[in-house]
Amino acid sequence: MENTDRPITALVLAIPETAGSALYGMVDVLAAAGTLWRELVGESDGRQLIVPKIVSPSRTPFRCGNGIPVSPDLAIDEVSAPDILILPEMWLAPTDDVKDRYGDLKDWIVRCYDQGSTVYTACSGSILLASTGLLDGREATSHWGYQDLFRCSFPKVRFNPAPNLVISDLSGRLVTAGGTTSWHDLALHIIARHCSPGEALRIAKVYLLKWHGEGQLPFQSLVRRQPHADAVVRRAEQWLAENYVRDNAVSGVVETCLIPERSLKRRFKSATGQSLIEYVQNLRIEEAKRLLENGDTPTDEIAAMVGYENPAFFRRIFKRGTGLTPGAYRRMFKPVSSRIA
Secondary structure (H helix, E strand, O other), X not given: OOOOOOOEEEEEEOOOOEOHHHHHHHHHHHHHOOOHHHHHHOOOOOOOOEEEEEEEOOOOOEEEHHHEEEOOOEEHHHOOOOOEEEEOOEOOOOOOOOOOOOHHHHHHHHHHHHOOOEEEEEXXXXXXXXXXXXXXXXXXXXXXXHHHHHHHHOOOOEEOOOOOEEEOOOOXXXXXXXXXXXXXXXXXXXXHHHOOHHHHHHHHHHHOOOOOOOOOHHHOOOOOOOXXXXXHHHHHHHHHHHHOOOOOHHHHHHHHHOOOHHHHHHHHHHHHXXXXXXXHHHHHHHHHHHHHHXXXXXXXXXXXXXXXXXXXXXXXXXXXXXXXXXXXXHHHHHHHHHHHO
């Protein structure tokens, strides 16, 4: 049903780590709800449905990520319990959990939620939200590149890198979105939920925004260099990088590392977050992805090239890891790789 009440107040948080594109993109898209489509098609009955404002720890102007200037509309001590609070993407290292920063800001976020605000995050904004404790015991998502950070710094959060949007609590007042341009999906979700699905569709048409229904799995790298100090596990990773196609890759790496199999598996899981067999499978899938992106080799041949004699099993493993069949993955990414080659 169309919103017929007062405009909804949406505060978009900005701090020095904030990504300017996500900040101003979110402000721009939300502010257009109710008016821009009608202006373009010559209708005269439009009215602004959402009033976005930038909020920060203080009103002092500053520059956020990549030197983009920000002049906050409000300071956090001037407002409580907005209808909507949005924590957009931040430029954070894969190991930066912001636990030692922004104590007053985190307390304010918790108060807003406790007093009835709906809190939305996009991409790494969920790291700031997780550091408040509000996501403890709840499912959440963020950019897939932060899954190791969540595993190490926020073990109480049930991190899921696959979906593009996760409603984290039963009341629907904690919502986390996936990586980088997932703020597009989040903006459409906010407009659909707080205004109407029809208005969200109109905004999507105006801005050419695409709902990423395929989630994040097709875009994520399954093999990441996780920093750790275990020299034996590092040796195992190096050996597997060169020998993952072998039929006996797991037994081969055990022989190479010269320690009992059970000990290696335990240490490997602890250091990398993946079991040995998962690591081997992910290496194979990453190579299959590269072959699918850059050539016309049939899927059955690719399966054999990366170490799978059974093409059907390869397809199941590939879909589990990427969310797509090999054919769908090729259709999705080969046009991109061919244009930038």
